[in-house]
Amino acid sequence: xxxxxxxxxxxxxxxxxxxxxxxxxxxxxxxxxxxxxxxxxxxxxxxxxxxxxxxxxxxxxxxxxxxxxxxxxxxxxxxxxxxxxxxxxxxxxxxxxxxxxxxxxxxxxxxxxx
Amino acid sequence: xxxxxxxxxxxxxxxxxxxxxxxxxxxxxxxxxxxxxxxxxxxxxxxxxxxxxxxxxxxxxxxxxxxxxxxxxxxxxxxxxxxxxxxxxxxxxxxxxxxxxxxxxxxxxxxxxx
Numbered sequence: 001x002x003x004x005x006x007x008x009x010x011x012x013x014x015x016x017x018x019x020x021x022x023x024x025x026x027x028x029x030x031x032x033x034x035x036x037x038x039x040x041x042x043x044x045x046x047x048x049x050x051x052x053x054x055x056x057x058x059x060x061x062x063x064x065x066x067x068x069x070x071x072x073x074x075x076x077x078x079x080x081x082x083x084x085x086x087x088x089x090x091x092x093x094x095x096x097x098x099x100x101x102x103x104x105x106x107x108x109x110x111x112x113x114x
Numbered sequence: 115x116x117x118x119x120x121x122x123x124x125x126x127x128x129x130x131x132x133x134x135x136x137x138x139x140x141x142x143x144x145x146x147x148x149x150x151x152x153x154x155x156x157x158x159x160x161x162x163x164x165x166x167x168x169x170x171x172x173x174x175x176x177x178x179x180x181x182x183x184x185x186x187x188x189x190x191x192x193x194x195x196x197x198x199x200x201x202x203x204x205x206x207x208x209x210x211x212x213x214x215x216x217x218x219x220x221x222x223x224x225x226x227x228x
Contacts, residue, residue: 004157040123040220040221041220042118042204042218042219042220042221043158043204043218044218045215045216048215058215090157090158092157092158100146100163100165100208102148102160102163103158103160103216104160105157105158105159106157107155107156107157108155108156108157
């Protein structure tokens with residue numbers, strides 16, 4: 001039972017390079033999320049998709065774009081990477097848009113921007 | 115402004131002793147509260163939630179949490195700590211301005227000594 005799968009697990013980029021982080025879930029969940037985790041700051045929501053075909057900005061969307069490709073997949077793109085985007089990125093999913101359902105997280109992508 | 119506070123960066127406890135990880139919140143209206151745990155190099159895992167009902171909520175791995183409305187707290191507890199409980203713990207509350215979003219605390223590292 002894979003749950004939420006993120007690729008790649010690690011990546012090093014140079015400033016200005018672009019990259020897409022991939023996320024797929026096999027739980028037939030409607031809602032998906034992208035977070036970033038920085039030391040001492042908990043998790044901050046970048047973008048979310050309440051259902052297939054919709055996306056909305058979270059707390060820290062600047063410098064990122066997302067695509068909800070289908071019900072299973074939700075990708076995060078950095079068009080021009082900056083050192084401030086060095087972080088651990090987590091994708092999550094939940095049954096639906098009602099937040100009392102728990103979110104299920106992938107194991108993260110550790111991204112370093114030089 | 116809505117917020118979640120975890121006042122302790124780290125909690126140290128001996129194996130077999132009871133543990134408490136503290137969380138306080140500030141939201142308008144009735145809160146939806148959650149605890150998640152993160153093991154090294156893994157994503158967050160759901161432990162338990164409070165939506166309504168009994169103030170004492172039981173969750174996974176023997177953890178429980180007590181909701182206290184007058185003190186605006188939702189402390190995580192376990193009667194007897196295990197070394198394997200050592201991890202990073204996050205408290206979260208529903209964003210009252212959006213039914214799908216969670217606001218996470220900064221996390222508390224629990225270290226259980228053998």
